[in-house]
Amino acid sequence: MAKHKDQFRLHSMCRVLRAQRSGYYAWQAKPKSKRTLADEALLVLIKQSFEESRSIYGSPRVHCDLREDSVLCGEKRIARLMRKAQLRSVRGYKRPRFRVGMPATTAPNRLQREFTVALPDQVWVTDITYIRTHEGWLYLTVVIDLYSRAVVGWSMNSTMTTELVLDALMMAVWRRRPKTPVMIHSDQGSQFGSDDFSRWCKDNQLVPSMSRRGNCWEHQCGC
Structure with a gap:
């Protein structure tokens, strides 16, 4: 309801969802839990580690990075917060594949492994x-x-x-x-x-x- 309050009237949303407006206002006035505040503080550290890695680190590497800084938290918790914040690591690229065709034979081997040359531009x-x-x-x-x-x-x-x-x-x-x-x-x-x-x-x-x-x-x- 809080997410869509700019699009729909609160009275209409409460009627459709069969919710009480007093309950919504009580939820808004309720302070954030300790867990939520801890997640927000942890997310700041996660974003810092993620940005310093140039968006390469996933949750396992971010977890190791934070553990080196003496930040105690689980990897699953980091993965959950990264998914919620839409922090996706850059995955490796597949190596390009080449088509093998007929070998070119337009020139003989004039070098013949003579890798020692006396002058430049020879x-x-x-x-x-x-x-x-x-x-x-x-x-x-x-x-x-x-x-x-x-x-x-x-x-x-x-x-x-x-x-x-x-x-x-x-x-x-x-x-x-x-x-x-x-x-x-x-x-x-x-x-x-x-x-x-x-x-x-x-x-x-x-x-x-x-x-x-x-x-x-x-x-x-x-x-």
Whole structure:
């Protein structure tokens, strides 16, 4: 009745619910119980722990957090108060699934595990990985100069496409501006075996090189 008093008249609600107005006024004047006051004070601590965890902690972790601060309460009580306050923890994300297609064989293995390079901008290695964030999974492409092991280009996107790889290579070419052709070594991912990737490498003096399928030792420098 107190929740809907702005929408309906008290007299009408009492008549429909067969309640006495005197009982409603007596309930309003009744002070809060010790349990209710304790729950309100505990909820303040729960919200503080929940917000400091960036909405990650559920009731078990909040319970451990409060116990470390010498706050004695049960986990079920914390779970009840969190449900009442609609405090829901951020659950883990499922790892993205990949479709396995035919391996790309557009370039031979020119690197041949020669991971020691005498000069910069002779050999670059690149690969794609994925990172979990609060917004979901993001794909990251990194280009590394094999001479210094420095990152010369990178790109991040929510989809794993050829453009993701080309953006990282474009950054590397723009930053380094190599004077001579550069070998770019990768695995046999479909992005590195696409026609767009081959044409872009040809137009920018990059010589593709690919490790054998399923052989991480030939591509460990880019992992």
